[in-house]
Amino acid sequence: xxxxxxxxxxxxxxxxxxxxxxxxxxxxxxxxxxxxxxxxxxxxxxxxxxxxxxxxxxxxxxxxxxxxxxxxxxxxxxxxxxxxxxxxxxxxxxxxxxxxxxxxxxxxxxxxxxxxxxxxxxxxxxxxxxxxxxxxxxxxxxxxxxxxxxxxxxxxxxxxxxxxxxxxxxxxxxxxxxxxxxxxxxxxxxxxxxxxxxxxxxxxxxxxxxxxxxxxxxxxxxxxxxxxxxxxxxxxxxxxxxxxxxxxxxxxxxxxxxxxxxxxxxxxxxxxxxxxxxxxxxxxxxxxxxxxxxxxxxxxxxxxxxxxxxxxxxxxxxxxxxxxxxxxxxxxxxxxxxxxxxxxxxxxxxxxxxxxxxxxxxxxxxxxxxxxxxxxxxxxxxxxxxxxxxxxxxxxxxxxxxxxxxxxxxxxxxxxxxxxxxxxxxxxxxxxxxxxxxxxxxxxxxxxx
Numbered sequence: 001x002x003x004x005x006x007x008x009x010x011x012x013x014x015x016x017x018x019x020x021x022x023x024x025x026x027x028x029x030x031x032x033x034x035x036x037x038x039x040x041x042x043x044x045x046x047x048x049x050x051x052x053x054x055x056x057x058x059x060x061x062x063x064x065x066x067x068x069x070x071x072x073x074x075x076x077x078x079x080x081x082x083x084x085x086x087x088x089x090x091x092x093x094x095x096x097x098x099x100x101x102x103x104x105x106x107x108x109x110x111x112x113x114x115x116x117x118x119x120x121x122x123x124x125x126x127x128x129x130x131x132x133x134x135x136x137x138x139x140x141x142x143x144x145x146x147x148x149x150x151x152x153x154x155x156x157x158x159x160x161x162x163x164x165x166x167x168x169x170x171x172x173x174x175x176x177x178x179x180x181x182x183x184x185x186x187x188x189x190x191x192x193x194x195x196x197x198x199x200x201x202x203x204x205x206x207x208x209x210x211x212x213x214x215x216x217x218x219x220x221x222x223x224x225x226x227x228x229x230x231x232x233x234x235x236x237x238x239x240x241x242x243x244x245x246x247x248x249x250x251x252x253x254x255x256x257x258x259x260x261x262x263x264x265x266x267x268x269x270x271x272x273x274x275x276x277x278x279x280x281x282x283x284x285x286x287x288x289x290x291x292x293x294x295x296x297x298x299x300x301x302x303x304x305x306x307x308x309x310x311x312x313x314x315x316x317x318x319x320x321x322x323x324x325x326x327x328x329x330x331x332x333x334x335x336x337x338x339x340x341x342x343x344x345x346x347x348x349x350x351x352x353x354x355x356x357x358x359x360x361x362x363x364x365x366x367x368x369x370x371x372x373x374x375x376x377x378x379x380x381x382x383x384x385x386x387x388x389x390x391x392x393x394x395x396x397x398x399x400x401x402x403x404x405x406x407x408x409x410x411x412x413x414x415x416x417x418x419x420x421x422x423x424x425x426x427x428x429x430x431x432x433x434x435x436x437x438x439x440x441x442x443x444x445x446x447x448x449x
Contacts, residue, residue, distance in 0.1 A: 056124075
């Protein structure tokens with residue numbers, strides 16, 4: 001027993017680790033969305049551009065503060081120098097050191113600083129809305145692909161169950177043929193062909209599932225060599241079926257909620273301030289400055305300290321007025337460029353709203369059709385199930401043959417597949433409708449880590 005204790009211990013640990021690894025590789029819908037939002041390259045790039053927008057906004061704030069600078073320099077002059085002590089020119093080498101610190105502040109520049117600040121704020125808001133829209137795009141794409149994986153899993157399950165039934169029917173038919181009780185050899189051949197056909201459908205369903213899983217794994221940018229599985233989300237189908245959609249209300253909500261529309265509105269506002277910034281070039285500019293400095297020269301006999309801190313120290317206070325008269329049409333070109341940028345942004349907003357209305361019309365129509373498809377698919381499954389039960393009874397009594405039973409069974413399997421597709425199509429269309437109306441918020445899906 002002691003010899004068996006250690007191997008059993010390691011076997012238990014191995015089984016536990018294997019189970020843990022399998023559980024760890026099972027993703028829920030919320031986890032998939034969370035991973036996609038964290039790993040998506042476009043979102044990361046947009047976040048980087050947001051940092052640029054914030055830096056530009058900080059720069060716009062800093063334009064209200066004075067600019068301060070320190071300047072120092074040293075020179076050596078060879079040749080004839082004027083000696084102030086002797087009052088004559090002498091041949092000497094003059095080593096000279098000068099420096100100072102100064103500050104300049106803009107008092108008025110046609111409200112350029114104010115409008116630049118407001119423009120940078122709108123650009124930052126537009127970038128934030130672009131990030132939020134990109135998150136919605138990623139959430140929508142993950143939702144669609146995740147549901148496709150679940151649909152393919154259900155279709156595979158249906159075909160696998162069908163294959164098990166066909167194999168059982170094949171064994172029964174072979175037994176009956178060999179015993180000579182009920183069927184002939186043709187029935188056996190037909191059932192063998194039907195079983196192989198269904199086996200091919202299973203392989204095709206497995207391939208479809210594999211492809212959809214690979215696409216989802218690529219979208220999530222997770223380890224493609226790991227054995228991932230995806231859990232079904234808790235979805236209340238009846239709640240979806242009971243929801244009624246009004247196209248006008250949906251459009252008004254989309255205009256008020258969609259981040260791409262908000263981003264375009266921010267762009268228009270930024271361009272409006274850009275026009276004001278350009279027009280400030282026509283107005284005068286008033287600035288003030290103050291500087292203090294000193295210098296040292298070897299031509300003077302006074303000490304370095306006396307020259308720098310006493311004799312040569314100079315303070316300067318300046319007030320500058322700059323009135324533009326003709327700037328080679330630079331200001332005119334800047335104003336016109338910003339005007340046309342704003343016009344184009346307004347046209348893009350109008351086109352975006354029209355596309356939104358078209359998308360919503362299509363989404364609402366598809367959503368209503370998906371709801372009707374649910375009812376029809378459920379009726380088809382019930383009818384096909386009863387027909388299969390009756391045909392199995394006829395088969396048991398010897399009234400029906402293998403071919404008739406296979407046809408009725410195929411109809412039942414097809415009805416099950418149609419029902420599965422209808423169920424997931426309803427969720428597809430509801431997700432698309434939420435996406436086009438701006439209701440698909442990543443924050444309402446992603447779990448807190």
